[in-house]
Amino acid sequence: MKPPSWLGLTLALVVLLTATTRSASGTKLNYPRVLLPIFDHISVNFTLEVVEKGCFKWTSSRLDLIQITPSYDDVDEDCSYRVVVTVINKEKRRNTAIVLAEDLVTGEVLRCDVILDVIDQLGVLTTTRELYLEEAPETFELWAQDAQGNAFTTLEGIEFHWQIASHRSHESRHGGAGDSSWSQVLRFLTFSESKFHVVPRAIERLEAAGVQGYMVLLEGINTGSARVTARLPHGEYSHVPPVDVNIMVLANLILNPSDVYILPGDTIEFKVLQLKQGKLHEIALNSQYYLEIEDETYASMSGNAAKGLKVGRTFVLLRDRNVPHDALAGNDEANSKATLPKASLTVVDPMKLTINLLPHYNWVTVEGESHEIALNLFTHDDHQITLGAKYKIQSTFDESLFYPIRVTANGSSIFGETIATGSSPVAGKFEKVSYDLGQFRI
Numbered sequence: 001m002k003p004p005s006w007l008g009l010t011l012a013l014v015v016l017l018t019a020t021t022r023s024a025s026g027t028k029l030n031y032p033r034v035l036l037p038i039f040d041h042i043s044v045n046f047t048l049e050v051v052e053k054g055c056f057k058w059t060s061s062r063l064d065l066i067q068i069t070p071s072y073d074d075v076d077e078d079c080s081y082r083v084v085v086t087v088i089n090k091e092k093r094r095n096t097a098i099v100l101a102e103d104l105v106t107g108e109v110l111r112c113d114v115i116l117d118v119i120d121q122l123g124v125l126t127t128t129r130e131l132y133l134e135e136a137p138e139t140f141e142l143w144a145q146d147a148q149g150n151a152f153t154t155l156e157g158i159e160f161h162w163q164i165a166s167h168r169s170h171e172s173r174h175g176g177a178g179d180s181s182w183s184q185v186l187r188f189l190t191f192s193e194s195k196f197h198v199v200p201r202a203i204e205r206l207e208a209a210g211v212q213g214y215m216v217l218l219e220g221i222n223t224g225s226a227r228v229t230a231r232l233p234h235g236e237y238s239h240v241p242p243v244d245v246n247i248m249v250l251a252n253l254i255l256n257p258s259d260v261y262i263l264p265g266d267t268i269e270f271k272v273l274q275l276k277q278g279k280l281h282e283i284a285l286n287s288q289y290y291l292e293i294e295d296e297t298y299a300s301m302s303g304n305a306a307k308g309l310k311v312g313r314t315f316v317l318l319r320d321r322n323v324p325h326d327a328l329a330g331n332d333e334a335n336s337k338a339t340l341p342k343a344s345l346t347v348v349d350p351m352k353l354t355i356n357l358l359p360h361y362n363w364v365t366v367e368g369e370s371h372e373i374a375l376n377l378f379t380h381d382d383h384q385i386t387l388g389a390k391y392k393i394q395s396t397f398d399e400s401l402f403y404p405i406r407v408t409a410n411g412s413s414i415f416g417e418t419i420a421t422g423s424s425p426v427a428g429k430f431e432k433v434s435y436d437l438g439q440f441r442i
């Protein structure tokens, strides 16, 4: 039996459609245009390839400018879809070569303009200008552009010189000559040294030769700021200005509490916590770190204890003597985002006292249960007030119903047990603040 003719027709149509879609979507080159730099003693390489594999014949319009080296498939020796373009021209001016790839099957021709020019300016690609201690090293990457502001397609295989200059801290500046307390803020790391990175192919050869390329790894080793400079160490580029970046190394610090309401005359202690490899560690205030009050009309600071002076809001600032705060406040754009932690401190009058029976916020309970009577003070706008050493909340309740086992020094928590059945009121009182009422039903 013959297959129906519509089947043959449909098949033919499908084949035709597939063929047209294929050529319409277009085989193309990975780059239609590349800009490569000219050096006296370096021949920059760039790999051009056809996005969809196939068999191509490669030609260049200017054999005096670039050399093209097609690479062939292992399977099919005549098939090449990839070519290495090597700059051989040494003349320091803009020149263009056209590379063509002809599809040996369809005859289609693909084109790439290879523009050669000299580097006019360097810049840093990386946007991070702050590093944290104890964190994975950060990659810093350069870009280069020609006089018209076009970025070079590759800086692969080009040696760069990088330098770090740490800014001296205020302390050590007074320390006199040969002061060894001056510490290095940053260090370079090779990609092979880093357990967080693999060596990028583009700088493999340079790293193996022990020199630096357009990408480096930087690691913060002490808090402070440093200037990183990169330059082209090639005679023909001595006129290109080096590029430099200011980098701030910060410790990953947290102030606790971060937002607190206290009463005038009361004192509250702040803790400084450091995040190290995902864990918080409390660090002591020392010769490096200290706390400061932003506006001393509202509060004063002594060590890590802040005292409320007058109703109002201010901030507790953590300072690092290695990081000058004018650098942080920043006229320099690089530093403007860098911040050490600050905590908000609001000095308030109490407005409201609440009493609750935890854990269920319900006064109906049974005999022999453990509970906490929680008393809390609030501001007029419902922010909870933290009590320090100076104040205490008073409370009264029937101890023959609820037996107190432990009471916090500020009186805000009474841990105990219900020991008899009955009903009895619970009252809390804080200075002039009207008290709220609870009522045990056991």
Ligand SMILES: *[C@@H]1O[C@H](CO)[C@@H](O)[C@H](O)[C@H]1NC(C)=O
Pocket: 042, 043, 044, 045, 086, 156, 157, 158, 205
């Ligand atoms: C380009 O490739 C050639 C041949 O492999 C090599 O000798 C040369 O060092 C390469 N250039 C760069 C800048 O890596």
Ligand SMILES: *[C@@H]1O[C@H](CO)[C@@H](O)[C@H](O)[C@H]1NC(C)=O
Pocket: 375, 376, 377, 385, 386, 387, 388, 408, 409, 410, 411, 412, 413
């Ligand atoms: C009272 O002190 C305890 C610890 O002693 C604290 O957890 C609690 O937050 C304090 N209560 C108030 C209202 O400040």
